[in-house]
Amino acid sequence: MLFDGLKHNSSICKLHLKGDNRNTLSDVGIEILRAYQANSNQLTQFTIEYFVPLQQNGGGGIVADTLRCCTNLKTIDLYRCSITDEQLLPMIDAVRGHRQLEEWELSSNSISNVGCDALFTLLEEPNCNIQFLNLQANDINLTHEGTINLANGLTNNTKLQKLILHHNPTDRNAEVNVDPSIVEDIFTQLICDTSSISSTFSSNHTLAVLSLPLVQVQQLTENFFKDTKLTSLLKLKVTWQSRRY
Amino acid sequence: MNQPAFQDILDRIKDNDPTLTAYRHTYLLNQVDFSALGVAVGENTHLEELNVDVRSLSGDISTFQCCLMV
Numbered sequence: 001m002l003f004d005g006l007k008h009n010s011s012i013c014k015l016h017l018k019g020d021n022r023n024t025l026s027d028v029g030i031e032i033l034r035a036y037q038a039n040s041n042q043l044t045q046f047t048i049e050y051f052v053p054l055q056q057n058g059g060g061g062i063v064a065d066t067l068r069c070c071t072n073l074k075t076i077d078l079y080r081c082s083i084t085d086e087q088l089l090p091m092i093d094a095v096r097g098h099r100q101l102e103e104w105e106l107s108s109n110s111i112s113n114v115g116c117d118a119l120f121t122l123l124e125e126p127n128c129n130i131q132f133l134n135l136q137a138n139d140i141n142l143t144h145e146g147t148i149n150l151a152n153g154l155t156n157n158t159k160l161q162k163l164i165l166h167h168n169p170t171d172r173n174a175e176v177n178v179d180p181s182i183v184e185d186i187f188t189q190l191i192c193d194t195s196s197i198s199s200t201f202s203s204n205h206t207l208a209v210l211s212l213p214l215v216q217v218q219q220l221t222e223n224f225f226k227d228t229k230l231t232s233l234l235k236l237k238v239t240w241q242s243r244r245y
Numbered sequence: 246m247n248q249p250a251f252q253d254i255l256d257r258i259k260d261n262d263p264t265l266t267a268y269r270h271t272y273l274l275n276q277v278d279f280s281a282l283g284v285a286v287g288e289n290t291h292l293e294e295l296n297v298d299v300r301s302l303s304g305d306i307s308t309f310q311c312c313l314m315v
Contacts, residue, residue, distance in 0.1 A: 001280055005287030006295070012286070014294035018312075028309050032297060045294075 006035035014045040033066045040069035044100070047077040061090065068094035077105040085115035092118050096125070103132040107164070111138040113146060120153035129159050137167040142212065147183055151190040154204055162209040183212060251278060254313065258285040258292065265291060271298060271312040282311070 006012070015036065017029050029048070036043055048063065064087075067076065076095070083091075088111055095101055116135060122128055142150070142165065154160065191207065193199035251272045257265050274282065286292060296312040 002283035002286060005283035005285065008287040009289060009292065011290045012292050012295045016294065016296040018296070018298045028297065 001031075003031045003035040006032065007039045009039065010042060013042050014047075015043060016045075016047040016049070018047075018049045030062055033062050037066050037069045040066075041072055043070045044072055045075045045077075046070060046073055047075075047079075048081055049077065050080045063087075064090035064094045067091055067098075071098055072100050073098055074100050075103040075105075076101065077103075078109065079105055080108040083109040083111060083115075085112055085118075088115040089118055092122050096122065097127060099127055099129050101128075101130055104130055105132075105134045106138070107134045107136040109138050111135060111140060113141055116140045116146075117149065120150055123157050123160055124153050128157075131159055132162045133160065134164040135168070136164045136211075140165065140168040142168065144179075144182060147186050147212075151186045154190055154207060155202075157204065158206050160207055163207065164209075164211045166211045187212075255281055255285055258282070258289050261289050261291060263291045269296070269312065271310060274309060274311045279309075279311070282313075 015032070017032065019029070046067070063078070067073070073095070078091075083106065088106075088109075092115075095104075116138075119133065119135070123130060123133070140146075154163075187210065189195075190204050192205075193203045248270050251274070254265075254270065254272075255278075272278070286295070298310040298312040
């Protein structure tokens with residue numbers, strides 16, 4: 001069987017399983033994942049696409065188990081798998097300490113605030129190397145408090161470059177919308193807190209693209225870089241770092 | 246362009262053809278093909294990507310869509 005072959009194969013580093021909205025993960029998918037639990041070191045890219053619903057047939061648990069084994073993953077793509085918070089939490093635990101992990105695609109799932117908060121907790125960990133996180137089209141309801149938590153979580157992160165959060169309920173529900181100017185203020189402060197030189201120095205200078213339901217922070221960062229005073233401050237930071245090391 | 250027969254692809258995988266690096270076709274595999282693919286893949290050292298598509302089928306291993314990218 002293919003599963004036995006995969007256990008012995010030493011070259012396949014990219015695995016892509018694809019279904020449709022009538023499929024659970026299926027016997028084939030589950031057996032392939034089991035094979036990669038046994039032969040896990042070489043896998044760098046892991047994609048499960050369009051399995052709805054993944055949670056049937058124990059799919060969520062076996063995905064988490066496979067992620068735990070594959071410690072050299074650079075990219076995880078779980079597009080449109082109906083992943084809930086309950087399924088996501090063990091997956092987050094599974095990738096804790098996966099220092100190679102750079103990209104996590106989770107768009108078009110059923111992740112809400114609980115899962116989102118857990119992901120931001122992961123981003124706070126110093127050994128987390130995730131540079132791209134896509135949470136577009138989930139059930140995340142970004143409130144004022146949630147926006148502050150998100151900004152706080154990213155304050156000390158020096159790896160995340162791109163975070164996508166648009167097409168979540170905040171886009172669609174006017175009652176829960178956060179005032180865009182407040183969001184802008186919060187993230188302006190995150191990217192460059194000009195209250196003091198020290199605050200500017202310790203601001204997040206890594207995040208380049210942040211797509212929120214209400215504001216495109218990429219535009220904010222672009223505006224910052226047009227600001228000559230700010231550019232000087234950023235250069236100052238580089239100077240400080242070079243002196244320190 | 247005509248899709249090459251599964252057997253041709255299988256032979257190249259079995260022969261560990263190093264030039265099979267950017268190739269993508271979809272085959273409906275029965276259990277015999279599936280087993281043969283497993284043996285070939287196990288010995289191959291050049292395959293980099295495996296793409297398995299189980300759409301539109303029952304999901305059991307008697308027959309399913311397998312898209313190979315090598």
